[in-house]
Amino acid sequence: MASLQDQLLNAGLIDGKKAKKANKEKRKQANVDRRSKEVKIDExxxxxxxxxxxxxxxxxxxxxxxxxxxxxxxxxxxxxxxxxxxxxxxxxxxxxxxxxxxxxxxxxxxxxxxxxxxxxxxxxxxxxxxxxxxxxxxxxxxxxxxxxxxxxxxxxxxxxxxxxEQEAEDDPYKDYxxxxxxxx
Incomplete structure (x- = not known):
């Protein structure tokens, strides 16, 4: 199965220079990501x-x-x-x-x-x-x-x-x- 980039090239929607430039940018970004010590957080x-x-x-x-x-x-x-x-x-x-x-x-x-x-x-x-x-x-x-x-x-x-039972001392009815x- 061909990649999306290959399909776009075959359809004539992009030219070879743009495809090479996109690949180069992708490799540069991967290289920067790999060398940087900053951890990239995937949302x-x-x-x-x-x-x-x-x-x-x-x-x-x-x-x-x-x-x-x-x-x-x-x-x-x-x-x-x-x-x-x-x-x-x-x-x-x-x-x-x-x-x-x-x-x-x-x-x-x-x-x-x-x-x-x-x-x-x-x-x-x-x-x-x-x-x-x-x-x-x-x-x-x-x-x-x-x-x-x-x-x-x-x-x-x-x-x-x-x-x-304990009776209350102050109960007035305790005698009854x-x-x-x-x-x-």
Whole structure:
């Protein structure tokens, strides 16, 4: 295949003198470039390198985001497994012996039908109310602490044992005892 210069010569668009002059200028420039210690920067290579670096940074950010999502999904699966494995079963359900236990979930008041022994356990801080997929579950407080370490949004209510509560010294109502089984 002939070079562009040869094709132009054959077509008669340029003459031999102009072709020789162009070759001579090209060789001079190559010689100057080779002898000069100045590094010639190729803009196309620099732009390609910058684009490659930007793509690498974008890929790292996407990978980090995917890892965070995978980690959040794993934590949610661990919490789900903890709640399902340690949820107190609702055995011996007898509507005659069950009492309402009222609690707040955010800004709404909810109620749960539980036996009186389970109600005492909730009040004394032995059991904790958790929320999973729109349903409320009772789990031991030790398990609820593990859940809270991972994500405390699953914990609805955790009572502290009455012996652990500290009363404020300047509380004007400290002489009035509020019963634990108060129905409201």
């Amino acid at each position: 196309a290579k620099a732009a390609a390198e910058a684009a490659r670096a930007a793509k690498i940074a974008k890929d790292k950010a996407l990978n980090l985001q995917r890892e965070e999502q995978a980690q959040q999904k794993a934590i949610a699966a661990q919490i789900k497994q903890l709640i399902q494995n340690h949820s107190k079963p609702k055995l011996d359900r007898d509507s005659k012996t069950e009492v309402e236990y009222n609690f707040t979930d955010g800004t709404t008041i909810k109620k749960m039908m539980v036996s009186s022994s389970v109600q005492r356990q909730i009040v004394n801080g032995i059991l904790t109310i958790t929320r999973l997929e729109g349903a409320y579950h009772l789990v031991p407080t030790m398990v609820a602490d593990k859940i809270a370490q991972r994500d405390d949004s699953f914990i609805v209510i955790t009572n502290t044992a009455p012996a652990q 005892v509020i019963p634990d089984d108060l129905m409201w």
